[in-house]
Amino acid sequence: MSTHSGSPIEQDQEAESTRLMLDAIETRDHVTQRGLASELGIALGLTNIYLKRCINKGLIKVRKAPARRYAYYLTAKGFSEKARLTAKFLARSLSFFRLAREDCAELFGACEARGLTRAVLAGAGDLCEIATLAALDSGIEVVAIFDEETNRQQFAGVPVVRSLETLPEDAVVVVTDIKDPQAVYNRLAAALDPERVLFPNLLRLSRHRAPRVAVGQSGAAG
Numbered sequence: 001m002s003t004h005s006g007s008p009i010e011q012d013q014e015a016e017s018t019r020l021m022l023d024a025i026e027t028r029d030h031v032t033q034r035g036l037a038s039e040l041g042i043a044l045g046l047t048n049i050y051l052k053r054c055i056n057k058g059l060i061k062v063r064k065a066p067a068r069r070y071a072y073y074l075t076a077k078g079f080s081e082k083a084r085l086t087a088k089f090l091a092r093s094l095s096f097f098r099l100a101r102e103d104c105a106e107l108f109g110a111c112e113a114r115g116l117t118r119a120v121l122a123g124a125g126d127l128c129e130i131a132t133l134a135a136l137d138s139g140i141e142v143v144a145i146f147d148e149e150t151n152r153q154q155f156a157g158v159p160v161v162r163s164l165e166t167l168p169e170d171a172v173v174v175v176t177d178i179k180d181p182q183a184v185y186n187r188l189a190a191a192l193d194p195e196r197v198l199f200p201n202l203l204r205l206s207r208h209r210a211p212r213v214a215v216g217q218s219g220a221a222g
Contacts, residue, residue: 012092014050015085015088015089016085016089017040017042017046017047017050018050018053018054018059018081018085019082019085019086019089020039020040021036021040021047021050021051021054022054022059022060022074022078022081022082022085023082023086024036024039024040025060025072025073025074025078026074026078026079026082030065030071031072032069033047033048033051036051051072054078057077057081058075058077058078059074059075059077059078059081060072060073060074060075060078061073061074061075096126096202097130099202100126100127100130100131100200100202101130101133101134103200103201103202104130104131104134104135104174104200105134105137105138106201107174107198107199107200107201108134108135108138108139108140109138111140111172111198112138112139112140116140116172117139117140117141118140118141118143118168118170118171118172119135119140119141119142119143119171119172119173119174120142120143120144120145120146120161120167120168120171120172120173120174121142121144121145121146121158121173121174121176122145122146122147122173122174122175122176122177122184122188123145123146123147123175123176123177123178123179123181123184124145124147124150124152124155124156124160124176125176125177125178125179126178127176127177127178127200128145128155128156128176128177129155129156131174131176131200132156132157132158142158143158143159143168143171144158144159144160144161144166144167144168144171145158145159145160145161146160146161146162146164146167146173147160147162147177148162150162164188164191164192167192171196172196172197172198173188173192173196173197173198174198174199174200175188175197175198175199175200175203175205176200178203181199181203181205182205182206185197185199185205189207194207
């Protein structure tokens with residue numbers, strides 16, 4: 001019997017993708033693998049892998065449909081697994097919110113103690129929103145959100161910037177990206193003064209020294 005190993009993050013990603021896949025199949029009259037991949041925000045090949053695992057586990061059954069298509073539907077075991085994953089997701093979300101709020105409050109408190117009152121958050125997303133809430137309870141002003149990938153002009157009511165050159169020099173930069181936070185930290189620490197680049201403890205990042213690069217130079221430090 002084969003097992004699927006991986007890091008805790010990879011296992012969480014698979015569990016969340018499985019939850020969303022089961023939910024989509026339950027609530028849609030007709031879904032395709034391509035449609036599932038788009039809804040889950042993952043590659044078509046990875047969607048196919050997750051789908052096959054669900055079928056092998058007895059969570060999903062497949063029935064042939066006209067025009068060489070396939071219809072997917074949940075089994076009783078699939079409904080049970082979706083409920084379990086949903087409960088786990090909600091519990092994890094609440095735990096993440098509490099831990100992130102506490103970590104950000106502690107980080108901002110340390111900034112205040114050093115006389116640092118302006119911050120840029122690096123990475124738009126859930127952690128970024130939590131950090132802006134924590135900042136409201138402190139004396140920290142979030143002056144910008146740095147995110148090179150988003151097309152949004154604002155996030156959580158704060159202007160979004162996409163260039164390191166535009167970051168105010170009197171602000172600390174707090175990593176709030178949760179997709180690849182180490183890569184974001186390395187990029188910032190290589191381009192800026194590493195002492196300006198901070199992160200909540202929950203991200204568990206390494207502060208290894210990255211080679212300094214010019215702010216305008218493209219590419220992250222290796």
